[in-house]
Amino acid sequence: MVPGRPAAAALGTLALLVGLAGCAYLPAPPPPVPTSVVPSAAPAPSASAGGTQLSPDGFDAAQRMAVRIRNIGCGALSTGSGFALDEHTLVTNRHVVADSAELQLSTYDGRDVGAEAASTAGLADLAVVRTVDALPAAPVLADADPQVGDAVTVVGYPLGRQLTVTDGTVVGAVTDPLHANLGEVLVTDAPVEPGSSGSAALDAQGRVIGVVYAKNADGMSFLVPVSTLRAMLGDDTAFAPAPTCD
Template identity: 90%
Template sequence: MRRALPAPAVGVVTSALLAGCAYLPAPPDPVPTSVVPTTVPAPGAEADGSQLSPDGFDAAQRMAVRIRNIGCGALSTGSGFALDAHTLVTNRHVVADSAELQLSTYDGRDVAAEAASTAGLADLAVVRTVDALPAAPVLAEADPQVGDPVTVVGYPLGRRLTVTDGRVVAAVTDPLHTNLGEVLVTDAPVEPGSSGSAALDADGRVIGVVYAKNAENMSFLVPVSTLRAMLEDDTAFAPAPTCG
């Protein structure tokens, strides 16, 4: 049986317009402060609908970032998460071809972006910020195993901060970037706009980065081992392409 290839989970709010960045639509509503718990609790989930502890839940919402990519003729949305006080991680396709990146946090605060860099190998990017980000998570030391719990924290459809739970169901060769090697597959629900979301273990540590989903509603993660290796490689990232 043929499986549909995964598509990037970035949310496109509007497609091509007549001309230039002057004719952009109004941006989405401000980020609400509420968090949407998962509607599909995984086995063993806590009573509040999340596999995370209360402390982990609070930390997860504080490190998540909503991204609006304003390009020349289009507006798309994605997600990201803090790496440190002035750096966030997201997907390459979330920040590419932009004229301006608009960042906002769970409490509705706008954060000015300074520069974005994208990886050539994996669908990863880093964005440097002028303003400080609220909090940064810990990167896990190792990739999760099949069957391990996973929690995805992001802004699907560019709207409310959402937390969804699932399990790692497989490790496969990346169908979109064959040179990358192995990626993780989970059943944690994601939607357009979830691209760049952090995938967390039960202790709130980052175990991967969401970059796509397929027609069977399985989500794909760049594993934390790949993320770590690329962050340690000074040649892995280059300035992100803009829309000109």
């Protein structure tokens, strides 16, 4: 528990909290082209995410590591977001990749990336996907969870469309109302939408401090904290093959 975090009662109507997957249901794929990407304002090299200078195409590492996910299967089409963990592994939500006949991945520049296998966690709403093709960039995981008042930046593909970057702050922590056995999750006021499921939440240095998985009726977004992500990635028994369509 982080000192100074407000109690659950101060964080809005958690009874109305819903997961973001169902994510976005779309009638047709969004155009996989660079013109569908909306970059944030280009910062000075010293201020860009993780201290990394902008690449020639004008995108920083925080944007380059974001992946759009389309889940085709079980009579529905849904979209979510994810981020590279390393060159051939991405992190997202369990509900983004479950019940899939096919996963379609694309990067910030519209490049398609082949998905090889997906595994989901039994405890938290987390999943990892192995890719055939290399991912453009990977962030650094923060060593510890953020404090109340710390800045948060969410990078993902709300509604399965444009790459967006939204900002907010950590406003507290609560016991996860969707998966009570998980324990404490982070609450932020960074705007998210269906399709943002699996987006990375970054600190001011561009390090991952959590994974977006839900929002409530008051517009607060909920994150699986990086401490939980680290613990589960370090546990060989935490993930199992993702459920697929029969």
